[in-house]
Amino acid sequence: MDIVVRQKDAVNLFIECEKSIAKELNQYFTFYVPNYQYTPAYKKKIWDGQIRLFNLYNRTIYVGLLDYITKFAQDRKYSLEIDSENLKLDNEISKEDFTDFVESLKLKLKPHLHQLNACYHAIKNRRTLLLSPTGSGKSLIIYMLVRYALNRLNHDEKILIVVPTVGLVNQLYRDFTDYSGGVWDVSKNVHKIFSGEDKETDKKIVVSTWQSLYNMPKEYFEQFGAVFGDECHLFKAKSLVSLMTKLNNAHFRIGTTGTLDGTQTHKLVIEGLFGLVFNVTSTKKLIEKKLLSDVSIECIILDHDDAVKSEMKRSAYQDEIKFLITDEKRNQFIKKLTLNVKGNTLLLFNFVDLHGKVLHDMIQKEAGDKKVFFIYGGTDADQREKIRHILNQEENAILIASYGTCSTGINIPRINNVIFASPSKSVIRVLQSIGRGLRKAEGKDTTKVYDLSDDLCYKSYINHTMKHLDERVKIYNNEKFQYSLKRIKI
Secondary structure (H helix, E strand, C coil), X not given: CCEEEEECCCCEEEEEECHHXXXXXXXXXXXXXCCHHHCHHHHCCCCCCEEECCECCCCXXXXXXXXXXXXXXXXXXXXXXXXXXXXXXXXXXXXXXXXXXXXXXXXXXXXXXXXXXXXXXXXXXXXXXXXXXXXXXXXHHHHHXXXXXXXXXXXXXXXXXXXXXXXXXXXXXXXXXHHHCXXXXXHHHEEEECCCCCCCCCCCEEEEEHHHHCCCCHHHHHHEEEEEEECHHXXXXXXXXXXXXXXCCCCEEEXXXXXXXXXXXXXXXXXXXXXXXXXXXXXXXHHHCCCECEEXXXXXXXXXXXXXXXXXXXXXXXXXXXXXXXXXHHHHHHHHHHHHCCCCEEEEECCHHHHHHHHHHHHHHHCCCCCEEEECCCCCHHHHHHHHHHHCCCCCCEEEEEHHHHCCCCXXXXXXXXXXXXXXXXXXXXXXXXXXXXXXXXXXXXXXXXXXXXXXXXXXXXXXXXXXXXXXXXXXXXXXXXXXXXXXXX
16 A cells, blocks of 8 residues: 555644655645735745645645545555544444434524535535535534534534634624523533633633633643634634644534635645635625625725825835825725715725824714714724624714724624725735625615725836735625725816
């Protein structure tokens, strides 16, 4: 047998093969990390910019990449043996048994077909990465899967749910309470962990930010037989990879995310930690089924003076950004736009002191009867929750928020307008930010997105943020969003 695959633990496979095949595998699973050339480690020549998913020395690779190993062997006509029944068998659950299980939960909210299909797929495979857009009901999918895993783990095993923010810890706990309808006691089963909270508990389910746990010793994670990673597009981060690889006993692994960044490296790392991607549904389908609000995007190109263009030509990216976020004319335009649109408005910025606080002060002075709120990394969890609750009761309020705090996970259905005050080309950031406004609410049919970009082009030179607009337009075309282009001289 050319290649024998054995399961080492819930994280890694051990590959038994000749040295020459091991070198081939190493090459096959080696990739350059996007933008590696800009990292300090590469510039200092202590890293070659590549990530190697197959460890050539101890012959291990993530369990979630088993299908890729199979393809590697098939393409090269190598014989392959998988020496682990646990890897080869699906969970034996029929459609009828699955239906009975869902009915036994006595859910307060009836699941949609795409949620049931995602849940059934995850149960059958035990490992998967559920790719489903914002507003598709990922938290209900997680709830059903948690309840399923809870009944099938050993009596001494627990479930870990990892989320990126304190706000999502509280939101998921609240969602679980809503779904259970009082039939299942969330307070007796679920323990929340974030800064300052006790990490030890007798409860069977732990919901925690990754920041609270990633420094915990490996022994701490031995108690978990299942792990869920919510918003797991973030799991490419070194600290999150470290956390996931400590979960040696967690054979039931489910990741959920609304977006991936489109790079092969990102996808393979997360699939390796969780399992193969399963496309649950799309934003377009959810809009067509009236499960999300329709979206209309107005790309506003701010055309700067020729003298400014000449001065800024061939500026470094950071210098261009600093100019844009501190430009008085640009900020005045953002202020007027924010104050003049009707309905609740989410204004997203990237830099707190240089931009967010400046915009907040400008808008607050002229807001009149409009309520204006400000959220950034320094806003505590309780205050964020209060603001979220108030906004869902308002009809003409303004939330000025950093991308980091509001582009991921936070549920505010009553958002009518989203304004991008800071440019971005990140697929994840753009789609997550648009998703903040797509949730349905009474009296709301359409979400309007204002995508601001800046023309600093000079002769044949095209500035950085205009190139980023091109990347965002590609995203809109790919998602089949309606958009228009409008040029305004400032």
